[in-house]
Amino acid sequence: MGHCCYALSEMTDSHQRDRAGKRERLVASAGELLHRQGVSATTLAQVAEAADVPPGNVYYYFKTKDALVRAVVDARIDEVRTMLGSFDAQPDPGTRLKALTRQWVEMRDLVARHGCPLGTLCSELSGRDDGLDREAAKMMSLILDWAEDQFRQMGTPDPRDLAVNLFAGVQGGALLANTFRDPDLMTSHVRHLEHWIDSLS
Amino acid sequence: MGHCCYALSEMTDSHQRDRAGKRERLVASAGELLHRQGVSATTLAQVAEAADVPPGNVYYYFKTKDALVRAVVDARIDEVRTMLGSFDAQPDPGTRLKALTRQWVEMRDLVARHGCPLGTLCSELSGRDDGLDREAAKMMSLILDWAEDQFRQMGTPDPRDLAVNLFAGVQGGALLANTFRDPDLMTSHVRHLEHWIDSLS
């Protein structure tokens, strides 16, 4: 997340460097294209070309298109975990919560162009018969549970409702920033949310 | 909007009853399918079948698929206008704003299943080279401008920011309700927003 939104974990086994390299390039390219164009509008040929992999060759690395999408979602889940973990360095829950919302300010240009990478995925994957919608929901659950915990540490009543309120604000702000292609909308809206956080302590 | 979310304006010319009837049935069916499945995942064959029109025949009524999508967006814009107009009956701006948010509570089941009919459209149509993204943005502009005006009537400072804050909350709540398939999330979140509105006056 954050500056390096489409980043993925480093490869570990140098024996399988090329293979893993291609696989990861495919997931990275797919993640970017899924964000920019949506899931069903993105073709495997586009993903292959963006990853510099021969077209049609995608099926060697992923049994089906859905499997590739699933890999993208799982990568996002990892990114969310890493992001939340990085906030532990902050001294108090209010500062940690503002470190969360600041992420969306930092990727405001990306958000204005293509929407929140998490929100658009959840929106498009919602209501699928396979488990992909639930997988996408995990991204949001991680954040909501984490935020709820922060509010609880602040000693506020109804920490879950506050977490939902905060993150709904972030997601709704991202949607409007995208709709109006206006990164500044994201910035000023998050400022509003941060003032709200400060008002609670 | 509201209870009859996919409703369209009545036909006017009984001479063209069948023709207009089919055209409107196509727009209504398309609107529902676009909401349920998304734009690019919806095929014209599905729309034709849902509207009980011969497949392939869609092109007699709409030059292209984009033209059909545009007709759906325009119909939504009209629905938004009608909805906002219906709130004029309310006595004061605070009550009018709560009448707005109440709409999303009333369609909470629809929202939980397929997302906000306005938000998902804007999300998917954003960043298109044709003017469809701007057309979709009009739906949101109408609501934001109207809400801004209500806040201004309440005499609050920064009415535009408050309008954005309110509607971002609604849209974000809809996204989370959809992600977790939980209509109650929409209900309780809107209650939170309504308390916030009350706290301003």
Next chain:
DNA sequence: GTCTATAACCAGATAGAC
């Protein structure tokens, strides 16, 4: 184990029949 040629299918769009 890695990749390519091709199959099978389905989309949007059109020419022309009624």
Next chain:
DNA sequence: GTCTATCTGGTTATAGAC
């Protein structure tokens, strides 16, 4: 004026070549 048979292109997926 209304509708249908068909075409073209592109997509997912696979069988089999290297």
